[in-house]
Amino acid sequence: MIRCSIGTAKVLGLKSLKIDALPTTAYLMAGEKCHFNCAFCAQARESTARADLLSRVSWPLYPWKKVAEGLAGLSLRPARNSAPEEVSLQRICFQVIQDQEALEQVKDWVRDLSQHSLIPVCVSAGPKSLDEVKELLALGVDHVSIALDAATPTVFARVKDGSWEKRYALLLEGAQHFPGHLATHLIVGLGESEEEMIRLIQDLQDHGITIALFAFTPVRGTRMEHMTPPALPHYRRVQAAHYLIRSGAARAEQFSFEGGKLNDFGLRDEELHALLQDGEAFRTSGCSGCNRPYYNETPGEELYNYPQTLQPEEIEQAWLRLFE
Secondary structure (H helix, E strand, C coil): EEEEEEEHHHHHCCCCCCCCCCCCCCEEEEECCCCCCCCCCCCCCCCCCCCCCEECCEEEEEEEEHHHHHCCCCCCCCCCCHHHCCCCCCEEEEECCCCCHHHHHHHHHHHHHHHCCCCEEEEEEEECCCHHHHHHHCCCCCCCECEEEEEEEEEEHCCCCHHHHHHHHHHHHHHHCCCCEEEEEECCCCCHHHHHHHHHHHHHHCCCCHHHHEECCCCCCCHHHHHHHCHHHHHHHHHHHHHHHHHCCCCCCHHHECCCCCEEECCCCHHHHHHHHHHHHEECCCCCCCCCCCCCCCCCCCCEEEEECHHHHHHHHHHHHCCC
């Protein structure tokens, strides 16, 4: 059995539901109850959250055979501007709960998929060594994601288990040996400043590491359930900085900060507006084809990460947030 995000189950024909934004990546989760105890995670060792939750998303269980058959039957085609009913899958992403048994099971599933599907696969896991990263890539995995989550060792020590320094070192080592195949997750709103997050983003980008930005999401049953998510202006500034950095339009060194807050992008207003006017900066970031609908969001409210092309009024609203 394997867990699928509820949207993935819809795309694979395993679940009938009404949804306005379908995932363009198949999100699959292996394992339950991590041996780590991250303060924000529903799957943490001491979490009392529902077992089928990861962030705001529910992940029902299905037989692997049915999931694999559904994946094998889907074609790979561009879906960036497609209507929801036309969206097909551009990527398969395994979220591996931190235990060795789950990771070994995912390796078997990756081998199985390689015989039936041409869709790129990424694995978000916690490999402990370069050899484990190498093994996953040798199986045909396109990206291996090692989640830092926290922007600094101090924040990491407060909300996660393990060592920020060791994870960071493994990310850099992996990026050096396997250029273009390492990724990480960063969560905005865990207590870091905008400056700390943006300077880390620049460093990771300089090493060729793909970055997926998330907004901290309080989940009932976790140790951080009563904490508040980041303010939208705060998140929009980090999003814009990330976009400018990864597109090569600007560097963190040219930004200005005051008290940790980004207050100048080092560009003329008309230059900045031209770079951000299509709204791409405010789309979901990460591996290509990853749009994570409503992973951090509540339907009906302004979205942190837009899973599809923004409407003109959404672009204008996001733009104005930068200066609040």
